[in-house]
Amino acid sequence: MTEANNIFNAVPCTFCGCLCDDIIIEVDGNRIVKNTNGCAISKERFIGHAENRCLEPTVSGKTVSLEKAIERAVEIITSSKRLLIYGLSSTENDAQREAYRLAELTGSVVDNTTSVCHGPTILGAQESGEATSSLAEVRHRSDLVIYWGANPAAAHPRHIPHYIRQPGEYIKDPKNDRKIWLIDIRETTTARMVDRFIRIEPRTDLEVIQTLRALIRGHKLDVSQVGGISIADLEEIAIAMKSAKYGTLFFGLGLTQSWGRHRNIDAAIRLIQDLNAHTKWGLLPMRGHYNVSGANKTSTWVTGYPYAVDFARGYPRFSPGEYTAVDMLARGEADALLNIAADPVAHFPRSAVSHLTKIPVINIDPKINMTSQVAEVNIPAAIAGIECDGAATRMDGLPLYLRKVIEPPEGVIPDRDILRMIIKSLEKVMK
Amino acid sequence: MTEHLILKNGVVFDPMNGVEGEVMDICVSEGKIVEKAPSNAKVIDLKGNTVMAGGVDPHSHILGSKLNVARVVSPDVNRHHPYPATKKTRSGVAGIIPSSFATGFLYSAMGYTTVVEPALPATKALGAWEEIEDIPGLDIAMLPLFCNSMISFKYVQDGDISGLAAYIAWTLKKVGGLGVKVVNPGGTYAWAYGKNVCGLDDEVPEWDVTPRTIMTGLAEAVQELGLPHQMHFHPTNLGRPGNVHTTMQQLDAIGGIKPSGKKKEVVHLTHMAFDCLGVVEEGMSNWKDVASGGLTFADYYNKHKHFTVDLGQITFGQSMTMTGDGPFQHSLYLLTGGKAKWSNIPVDVELPGGAGIVPFTFEPKSPANAVQWVGSLEFALNIKDLWRMFLSTDHPNGGPFLKYPLLISWLMSKKQREHWLGKVHKFASERSTLAEIEREYSLNDIAITTRAAPAKILGLEKTKGHLGLGADADIAVYGFNPEKTDLANNPDLILKHFLQTEFTFKGGLQVSKKGIVGKQLHSRVISVHPELNQDLSQRIDRELEEMMSKWFSHSFSNYPVPKRYREHLEMPTVIDSTAVKA
């Protein structure tokens, strides 16, 4: 670690799945005063870390001691029959591991935010496998990079400038040796950063992918256009993909959340597999939350499954659509919610949120968010990667060590320690 | 937490100390085997039980990103194999790619106490250490991959063996590794270009290196450093009929490297079942003509002493193939007509083309699978020196480690082999000599090939693989009386007893009884830290900082695994490598 006085070098930014680890953070006393290299969101996250904080535990809106809040949390958990534990993607791996232990102990369901971001990516991979890529390899070798249904300019601001539009060992001139394309239903800010924007009609991703597959396999198609793109253009795209030396497909929620969901991903995976008969291609999901990849990883090694895991029988079972958070809530099945480092009230559809407001909610988060408004118990947490250390996983699977650069507010502890306290009291009660 | 124990009256097989089926008492104190236990020691009467050192498995894929990708992609293989939690132990799944807790428990129940993960991309080591936190009851070691790394290529290209050795030393220290793994040298790199290599002197894209210069360079660097475990080698041409010949060529090439210490072996050839396929006379290198290469390779093994081997036995049924050999995995996917779920994971700089994962079912009725099955058995039953060989299924490639008892039964029982020859495709009999082989492994042979030899091959024979004074008190007690049990004629008893021990002790603590794990122990990590001389150490720090900053996509200072994840688990052995010239 390189920390001279109050300057921390090579700090990973804990906002998006890029997990950029070249951030320089300057701390003055108990304030972060400067973030060098980070994007606008990163700056907001570090410099604004003290804003809008939840500083004291509350039960039913009243400030209480941490012990009292834990006590009430444990009461809620023990009197619930079908606890849902949710969130976990914006915290570090150890907190996630404690959450699985808690789920096992209480026979609960534990799901992470994957279910509403790249869950379909995982389901697609379960159909077809996945031929992935890694960020340095893309930089060194990829001469054709396609973003599909992704808007990195807004969601991963440094993805293009820091990782992709950079010279690599075998791509000396990133402007000319590497082409960057965007395929989307909407001309986003990213469209202005790429070499070519291809607009397709909404809800036609699957058809366009399958058409490309057919063309790459050399089939002739008896239609004039698909998804708003002429067959001639599609043929030209297919040829370009086939003749790339090392192609990379980055895809976002435009593919996973849209019409077709996992079928889109399944097809995209097969497209990449087909292309490998001709040349080299890989794909990578643009993972959103900085440690949602880590949540999948920890869940997988501990339980065998990446998300949507139920422990009701004393061992893990996996069933997306059944043990996924939105379904658990929309069906009215969960009778209590333990939410960690996520904001389902802001991000879930209305009927799921509406059920959530009817059940006791324990909310662990550093900030005041919409879920804190409806939670019976709010427990403030230290911000991982700023106020406590830990590990997280970048979108391409690279693990990184997160830094503590500043003390958390007085009395505020990391998610993992809050969960350990809950587990400890539970073990006493359950004896 | 340590206990003092006297294990009385067991029938002991401890080949490293020349003990073959003797009734003996074993004393344990503070995790070690001792001459005499203190008077307050707990006494356990093991009359009528077989006692061996804890099993040692130097090649089993129990952690890392490829395993997690496999679990994610194939939840079906674990769905019907729950591993419930108890008051003392965590839950999981226990199919062919068990979850982490279950992995530790299943090994404990089988009497294994030391397991090596043989394919670690060093860049991802932090994740591996985190996983080990959740794999209980074992001593674990890891072998980082060096064979397709651009950094290795740079040193090999420059003929700079010192630089290469220093890169290895630096990495083993920074991430906590035990030795050097080599997988399809140059081939996985070529896969980044959609290519592979097959000949020893094939070109590798963009670099002035060849499979030969990479493998010999790395083998030499390992010797220079004096690492306890020789280069762990997965050759080129994996899974190609007729590859027994190219494998022998590669071993010949490495045979020119001089051993630097007492140990004569300079390379360990892993999963020979995949590396030593023959073809019928006048046959072509295709699956139609495949024949057992077992006899050919046994002959070579008996004549050449510079290498060690493990079987990588295929065991039939569902398996999960995963190797750092991206082009091989892709060819396996093509072999299924593109139906299989093919995954590929490149790793920055160290594995550009990528590791691959393909679920695969070995069918008894498939001629190719039957021949591959018979080859490694034919080999194992024809070699003279068992001290250079250990049993493996290359978990989960040839089948899960839970199939070890089945493998043991094939080696110990001709009756069992005949039964299986009847079940599998006739090519197994027609294209090998297995049907005529009378040899049956003794219990002592099993003790050699499952604990004593693998411990030696890893260079851990001081504390592992035996029950002599000073050894770690890792002990497996099997619930049968060797004097009264005819295992060869009752192969089902082999399956039963080798799947679940009567007791397993890890570091003197009882972890399981009759297959039920009652204690969740933290695993420990065995690693080697080679000390370089100051000049070389300074040179490598400087050169690696330059290369890594240029080539990796993350910061140089974030490469090492921080202490916080290691210090409570790691047992590093510092070795003196200061003689390596700067």
Add this chain to the structure above:
Amino acid sequence: MNSGSVYVLVTSGRTLSQGRAMEKGKMTSDYEDAVAVCELDATSMESLGIENGETVVVKSGIGEIAVKAKLNKNLHPGLAFIPCGPYFNYLLDSYTQHTGMPGFKSLAVTIDAAPEMKISTIEELAKKIKEGK
């Protein structure tokens, strides 16, 4: 002039200001400003007879919500955009096709000018959902 409703597919997603505001805090006016917005193309704006910044009401099969209209010249007619967040989600049903994933992209809606309607604050919105409205 106001010539009635437009029918569009509305999609949701991240915007830079939404991401930044979320980091600052969800209960801030920055966040509300960032997410209580509906981006429309010029043709839709024209047929609704509204100017940038005026209020529109967006109706889906399960509800309606008032947000601020914002001209996005790059949008294609037939498509509208609302940043991901509680305003969009208020219109969204929870059906996941048994995948866990609701249909955050391309929701069919009707949009009308609503100069008389007030845009709910985040708190009001939370209250509304709680009361099952």
